[in-house]
Amino acid sequence: MQIFWQLRWYFRQQWRRYAGAIFILILVSLFELLPPRAIGWIVDGVVSGEIDSGTMLLWLGGLAALWGVVYVLRIIWRIWLFGAAAELGSVLRNRLYKHFSSHPPIFFERYKTGDLMARSTNDVNAVVMTAGEGVLTAADSLITGLAVLFIMTTMLSWELTILALLPMPLMAIAVFFLGRQLHTRFSASQAAFSDLTDKTQESLNGVRMVRAFGLEQRQQADFADVVDKVGEKNLAVERVDAKFDPVIQIAIGMSFFLSIAGGAYMVHQGRLTLGDLTAFTLYQGLMIWPMLAMAWLFNILERGSAAWKRLEVIFGVMPDIVSGEQSMPQDNQPLEVAIDRFHWQAQSQPALQDVIFTLSAGQMLGIAGPIGSGKSTLLALLLRQQELEQGSIRYGNVTIRQADLEQWRSRFAVVSQSPFLFSRSIADNIALGRPAATLAQVRAAAKAACIDSDIMQFPEGYQTLVGEKGITLSGGQKQRIAIARALLLEAEILVLDDALSAVDGKTEHQILQNLKRSNLHDPARQHQRQTVIVIAHRLTALEDADNILVLQQGKVAEHGDHAGLLEQDKWYAEMYRYQKLEQAIEGE
Template identity: 30%
Template sequence: MKALLYLNKYLVKYKWYLIWGTLFTIISNLFGIYPAQLVRYALDLVRETLDIYYLYAGTSLQESIYSMFAFSILLYGLLILALALLKGFFLFLVRQTLIVMSRHIEYDLKNEIYDHYQTLPLSFYRKHNTGDLMARISEDVSKVRMYVGPSLMYGMNLIVLFALVISYMASINMRLTFFVLLPLPVLSIGIYLVENIVIRRSEEIQRSLSRMSTFVQEAFSGIRVLKSFVQEKNSTEKFEHETNEYRAKSLRLTLVDALWQPMTVLLIGLSNVLVIYVGGQEVISGRLTPGNITEFILYVNMLTWPVMALGWTMSQTQRAAASQQRINEFLEVKTEIVSTKHLNRDIQGKITFEHVRFTYPDSGIVALKDFSMNVRAGESVAILGTTGSGKSTIANLLTRMYDPTSGTIRIDDVPVEEYGLPTLRGQIGYVPQDVFLFSDSISNNVRFGLPEMSQERVDQAVRDADLYQNIVDFPEGFETRIGERGITLSGGQKQRLSIARAIARNPKILILDDCLSAVDTNTENIILNNLKRIMADRTSVIISHRVSSAKLADQIIVLDDGNIIETGTHDELMARNGTYRELYDKQLQAEEV
């Protein structure tokens, strides 16, 4: 239950909903208790009136007595109806306060989790799968809402009703009250035993649900690969395995609930039997009236639903505790990628790497070993190397997706740690190796980094990326929706759209991370020629395994296994007849073939 203490700040925030909800709960229960008293008065009136009615049999007073009796019973009936309507009205207000409060808390908690997700570094996302992240912000938050909403409402109703009913029953007859409440300790022990089973099985269900969500998300994201390898049947079998496991765990939890409900009804029924038996003895002894017995039975029935709901409430509370614990695990994760001085200023674009070493924290792979680089503002540098040489790591370090294990990275002679993250990243245009596009229009994808961007600027960025003609040929032009992850576009079109998105925001530093790998040589030459003008006034970092992409650069760095093995201009490296010349000749021969 300690995990749920985290929600106290929200209960304080919406304290007036809670206060009014508590008040309305008390009032509604008062209107629920009074009808039982009216029933007692009515039954006692019937018993007393019948004696008098038969006493005056055959006289004119008998008809008058009957009229008064009928009027009194009608009055009691109308009063009971009025109190029932008032109770219903205040129950409506209870739901309009406590349940509405739970919806507000659900909204705030989801936004808090989502905002926190966005502050976490890439290392966090490398350790956790998407399905698990989605389950915590959807399923787990929904379970928590059941605690701050229905569970809190029913629990509060139970406490208020017990306080009112038991105190009133005790004022009438303490002995009968004792026997009526005798089954409750057994109920409490049952709750204590059941709740431990419920929380354990609820955690198992949540873990199973996370695995199932992850599997479905991966299957649908990779549906083209799944279909091309004709693995639909295999995928279905794996999904059935996950759902069978989820079903088995859910049925185990349902078994506990199924055993708990009949036991609760049995204990409530035992209370009714005790009321009739012990109450009958009290009536015989003259300490109670038959109306009191009926009143007590009504009280027991009033307690039936809250007591039955107690097991459900405890179950939901335990599930919420398990879910909130999972949520807290992520909320307690703090990013180390923070600004030390929160500098907010324009950058010119000078880049300096000084003896940088980087090891990926999740895998332990050493990506860079003593890497140094100095690029003046407005210059361009090409970083070449084979797969796994550490090229993309440089882009991740420059955008502060990670911090170096050792060494220093400076921009304009200022350590990158001193810049505010929005300031730094807002002035960098990044074209990732793995293109990601959003399920939106082409126009909105281009202006993603600057939503208020004019359409003229969007058009120019698309022209520079050599994508304009493709777009105007689409039936809906720039308003064409490209589908999830850009599925409606070809690989080359997606890469060019990603380039347009980066250059449209007019960044001071442009990073092209192997972004021309999916385009043909002719398209590459067109884009490179357009990039000459684009890169003229900004610092550019071209990361590629193609030598042709490096021709535009003022300096070229060749990486191998995280080490710099060659550096210089194109002509200088060609003259050395080293690794760069070897790469150039091999790729030239491949293009000729």
């Protein structure tokens, strides 16, 4: 019953629905107490000859009307009760999604996608069943059971009632131990289902790689092993589940045997009439549901409790990064970065150290450096995907810790090296940040990203579906669509995180020139140039940057504009000459 206490917050929210459903359940239970007693009177009347056919038809007509009322009432309480339970599923899934969205990337390294999907589906369904079927079985079995027991004890025969209840303690003990086994095994089966979901997701996402390496048979064997383990866990649950019904049926059978045998003896002794025995057996028939329900209730509660514990584990993981409350300034402000020291938790060597720069509004900042120099780490700190402990990042007079996190990130439009596209049309993907954008605005952004001509070659143009993760597009097309999406957003700071790596040099130059001209800004905003941060391995992308930072081993090894860095004749100049030679050899 602990799960009901844990869900009390939701029961308080929906108390009208639950209270109304339980009230109607009480009415239904009271109405259902009348037919067995009435049938007992009819039997006694027939035996004694005191009832005629007209009276009997009147009684039967009244019972039929009563059952009609019960039918309507059952519909009403089901709508109220199961409607509230279904809404709990929506509440929990929305809460989970919001909780997932509040966590930095490290959370998703700790919990796999398949596991989170399983908790959002199977575990939520088990909790919803507890809030619906669980409440029903608890309330209905308790109300009906106590009411029937009261009638059987006070109005018929308390001795026969005790005799009929003798098998119940044995059933309760058996159900208790079976419930404990079910809790353990159901938790294991849910964990196995998480592994299966994750394996399925990995297999589908990596299907190209699997085929390229000819690993279909091995992958099939690995998947079959996971499926077999899930089957074994589910079979273990079913083995316990299958023991509930025999225990209940045996207890019910023993109860009926004792009541019929004892009742026949009492009728023979003249201590009970045949009509009373008939009514007693009918009431005992009404007791079958409470006995079944109690066993089913244990089953539901153990499943719901196991599922809720898995959800609580996720809800209990607090976000490492908490939003501030200060609003961001309305006008463009300089971005000031002073990183004294930052290192990842698993590493003692700092990923960034003594990185200090100021990016004025409308300027272009280039960031270069070898692999592992800290470029992506710097971007993660700017977007507050990681927390900076030693140092400060400031936009105008607002520090990153003080700022409202959503407002802070809304100032940035980021295009990564591996952009993500949704399984929707090209137009929908470009307009992701501005759903109300017109097709003309979408096309303007696409032209600036040099992808409009490619899109128009598709049979359905901008309404072409890109497939899951943009599988129908090339790497360069996906990058340019992502750039168009960021340009349409018109954020104050545009970040290109090696977002031009999959396009040729000519297209890269054209895109950068389009950014320089700021074609997308409204006429009223022409005086406001967009601030741009370009992280690139291809150094030709940084030629027009106002300032360039060269990171090496997490430190600023060089800084200046393109011409100044060439004069310094260090890593930047050497790499630039090498790339120019490479382009010449390749014919660019």
